[in-house]
Amino acid sequence: MRYTRLRLTPRGIVLAAEHRRRLGADEGAARAALMAFARRARPGCWVVWLSEDPLALRAEPRPGSRVRDGMAVRFAPSPVADRPGPLAKPWPPCAYDALRARDAITLLTSSDGHEIWEACSGAVVGWDGQSIVCVPADRPRVISTSEAALRARVAVREAPLLTADRMPLLLLNAIKGSCALALADRPPFPWSVRRRIDAALRRSTGWP
Helix, strand or coil, rough: CCCEEEEECEECCHHHHHHHHHHHCCCHHHHHHHHHHHHHCCEEEEEEEEEECCCCEEEEEEECCCCCCCCEEEEEEEECCCCCCCCCCCCCCCHHHHCECCCEEEEEEECCCEEEEEECCEEEEEECCCCEEECCCCCCCCCHHHHHHHHHHCEECCEEECCCCCCCCEEEEEEEEEEECCCCCCCCCCHHHHHHHHHHHHHHCCCC
């Protein structure tokens, strides 16, 4: 069974192609089931499960994202640091649950604390003054629909996001979109670059 959390609008699913791939619904009856859900459900936030044998799609409404601009930031080792690479989004309860707090974003690091791999509620990207910087694709972390949509629409480069660096960082969340992080030792993420990212994510909206 596969799982995702998505936002449905009158124009379709935000990050439509990326959620379709996450659910394994690129074609056939699985894609038809996802389309039927998207056409009949009311706009809002949903969690969706799709099983293959037998084919069944289940969806439940959920509140919007808890993340917001300017939330406090804390650091913790990634709960999946011992994995060999990226993983599919786990459904709750999962190892990420204990790292989520109402008023803070947890940035998840390598076991030695040297690199930032992701956040407890989304992907993290940086800005080096010339390029949007994404975490190298081989790092252990949840495969992000938001980051996949960004990579498909905007030029990025891969490089480690170092905890000791001063590179501006931005959170990407499938429900919220982009989210500014309150990091006192780093400059704010440039607003003009954030607008480009938001525009790219908006272009991902459509029907599956």
